[in-house]
Amino acid sequence: MRLSEVLADIGVDERIVLKRRRAWLLTETIGHVNNKLWNENTYMFYYFGSQSEGTTTMGIKSDTDVLFCLNDLLVIQDWCEWIPGFHNLLMIQDNSVSPGYCLLQFLRPDVPRPVNGESDQNCFRDRTGKVLVKHSILSDKNLDKLKMHGPARVSQGPPGYCHTDNVTALHCKTWPQQARQWLDQQGDAQWPSAEIKQYCSRTGCFVVPVGCRGGDFRQLEWRISTSLAERCLMLNLNITQIRCYVLMKMVIKSFLDPQFEDVISSYMCKTVLFHCIANSHFNIWRENNLLSCLSSCLYHLYNNIINENCPHFIIPENNLMRSKISPVVKPYILEILRNIINSEGVALLRIKCDGLSFRLRLKFYNLCPFKTSHRISDLLLRNTAWCILNVHLKSNANLQNISTYEAVHTLTNCISIIFNLQHEGLVGTACQLLLPMYCTTLGSVLASININQHNSVSADALKLISLGLNTDVASSKLKLASILYCAQEIEKADLVLSEIERRYDLHVVEPVCGCYQLETKERRQGFFVTCDNHNEDAIQYATASCVRFMPCECHCVPTELRYEMTRSTPEDRIYRTLNDEYWMDNAVVDSLPYLYFLQYKVNSHLGKINEKQSALSKLLTTIKTEQNLAHRETALNILGKCMEQEGRVRDALQCYFMSLNLRRRNNAAKIHICTLLSAFGNFRV
Known part of the structure; x- marks a missing residue:
């Protein structure tokens, strides 16, 4: 029971597990909705593994497993599934391939017959004349520089973010032939239930470009993956089973990985857990029996290593340990596991991951160590917010090179699609999060047209903007204030800015940005508490996104900020990354500096000298003290423009040079430096 309490303290309890699952599955759903908005039918992506299952901790530092499923190649298992006009690939599952793997044969797109023509660099003609597909057909030049880890390409995350394993795969709508026996068999525990298996059978399978270790056709074999079915199984485990799995991963990470890294994978641990659950009575999986459950799983793993056979849970003929454990290391691994099992739990007092040993000792003395739920909730909320902002960023990129009126038509179409997609569940939640963002953007584009033509804002534009005012604490409202300022409705802008400042709780609200993943510093305690007590709804009142204006919104942007849209010389563009292309042609600024900048400009127009100086002071203080500004260089640029307006040329130049640093x-x-030096050419700085 003490062990269960410790695991609950580090985030392995029902509430945080469900919170993790909701956040990651919502992120996945947001991506799917966005694909529909932009008619991106070429691929789908899924989050698999520990993050979306809720089976990790901060100390385990699990990677994010992303599977990119390409839709332009259709994998079939039966000729009746062939579809004309598609690139059909027939799965071959016979004695010539390893269990759990298959070959893919090219079929003609016009008639259901094999391709008989000459093979190209992505194909291989075997002795029987079959044209088989090589792994190279899925090669992606953008992923070539990433470190390979099995079938995955690993992208390194910035400090504070987990790394990402990117796997490219193809989907087959039907359940694999090699796994059909699993649907009929039943273990002692009657788990999984018939209903779960029926659902699993409808998920089909993926084929992943990796051959069997030690197989004869490594460049031609494709691994059959039942990831969607396995995720369903994981989502139906109880908390003790999840804790047992987490402890198994901690044991491997603490005792085996330092000497024998990657020999025993977390996927093997998951498979062992599935077998143990299926072949034991459900009643043993109780909190007060956790240690016994862990010992049982480790003993099962021990036997698998002795036999060098870990059967895949759904395709048992597939041995996950094939050619994985060398005769040299095998005795040492067995000895380590044997000592852990025989210790009857004492070995857990040597696990430093998540401070497990320290926390256990404190529990024995009835002391309560701090919980990590607020930090986990913080990461989850910021990840969801980042996903929404990244969708917005890429949407803006799609609008970048089209006319303003085409942008209006495209945004209107996106809003219509979102309205039609809205219903219950995660899809409905995803739509609720995306809709305000698109409404605000469309309203701002219309307002830019209005201001350019009539120096006023239409009722339609204002109505759309009002629908998106609660995307977060400040960004959409700041767009409204900026629009009113540019339309010379200064007093209305002043009222909006006052309302934003009232709602912007400096003890709670944190800036977030979707332009790039920033290494964030320590956050406010109030933000942690809000994240812990809420799910994605906390985005509305605990985060302040950066404010972004596209070129087609240029008339809604004060002149001082409009320069950001032309920040790049032709030489500068060479130094952009792929992600930079999404935002660097926009005017982007963090919410809090922009709030004080607009207050400075508005109060200047209204002749409120004290309020103007107060806003300038707050802008300066924010740049100095706010640790998590993503666009600090832009904040320094607009501060420099304020200094110019104040006649403080030396201070303005200092701001610009600090920005360049x-x-x-x-x-x-x-x-700004060039124009300032030009204007004050005779001024000795």
Whole structure:
């Protein structure tokens, strides 16, 4: 029971597990909805593994497993599934391939017959004349520089973010032939239930470009993956089973990985857990029996290593340990596991991961160590917010090179699609999160047209903007204030800014940005508490997104900020990354600096000297003290423009040079320095 309490303290309890699952599955759903908005039918992506299952801790530091499923190649198992006009690939599952693997044969798109023509670099003609597909057909030049880890390409996350394993795969709508026996068999525990198996059978399978270790056709064999079915199984485990799995991963990470890294994988641990659950009575999986359950799983793993056979749970003929454990290391691994099992739990007092040993000792003395739920909730909320902002960013990129009126038509179409997709469940939640963002953007584009033509804002534009005012604490409202300022409705802008400042609780609200993953510093305690007590709804009142204007919104942007849209010289563009292309042609600024900048401008127009100086002071303080600004160089640029307005030329130049120190390339500070020196050519700085 003490062990269960410790695991609950580090985030392995029902509430946090469900919170993790909801956040990651919502992120996946947001991506699927966005694909529909932009008619991206070429691929789908899924989050698998520990993050979306809720079976990790902060100390385990599990990677994020992302599977990209390409839809332009259709994998079939029977000729009746052939579809004309598609690139059909027939799965071959016979004695020539390893269990759990298959070959893919090219079929003609016009008639259901094999391709008989000459094979290209992505194909291989075997002795019988079959044209088989090589792994190279899924090669992606954008992923070539990533470190390979099995079938995955690993992208390194910035500090504070987990790494990502990117796997490219193809989907087959039907359940694999090699796994059909699993649907009929039943273990002692009557788990999984018939209903779960029926659902699993409808998920089909993926084929992943990796051959069997030690197999004869490694470049031609494709591994059959039942990831969707396995995720369903994981989502139907109780908390003791989940804790047992987490402890198994901690044992491997603490005792085996330091000497024998990657020999025993977490996937093997999961498979062992499935077999143990299926072949034991359900009543043993109780909190007060956790240690016994762990010992049983480790003993099962021990026997698998002795036999060098870990049968895949759904395709048992597939041995996950095939050619994985060398005769040299096998005795040492067995000895380590034997000592852990025989210790009857004492070995857990040597696990430093998540401070498990320290926390257990404190529990024995009835002391309560701190819980990590607020930090986990913080990461989950920021990840969800980042996903929404990243969708917005890429949507803006799609609108970047089209006319303003085409942008209006495209955004209107997106809003219509979202309305039609809205219903209960995660899809409905995803739509509720995306709809306000698209409404605000469309309203701002219309307002830019209005201001350019009539120097006023139409009722339609204002109505759309009002539908998106609660995307977060400040960004959409700041767009409204910016629009009103540019339309010379200064007093209305002043009222909106006052309302934003009232709602912006400096003890709670944190800036978030979707332009790039910033290494964040320590966050406010109030933010942690809010994240812990809420799910994705906390985005509305605990986060402040960066404010972003596209070129087609340029008339809604004060002149001082409009320079950010032309920050890049042709030489600078060479130094952009792929992600930079999504935002660097926009005017982007963090919410809090923009709030004080607009207050400075508005109060200047209204002749409120004290309020103007107060806003300038707050802008300066924010740049100095706010640790998590993503666009600090832009904040320094607009501060420099305020200093110019104050006649403080030396201070303005200092702001611009400080900005350049933060971002040497693609920075509008270069323009500001040139124009300032030109205007004050005879001024001795």
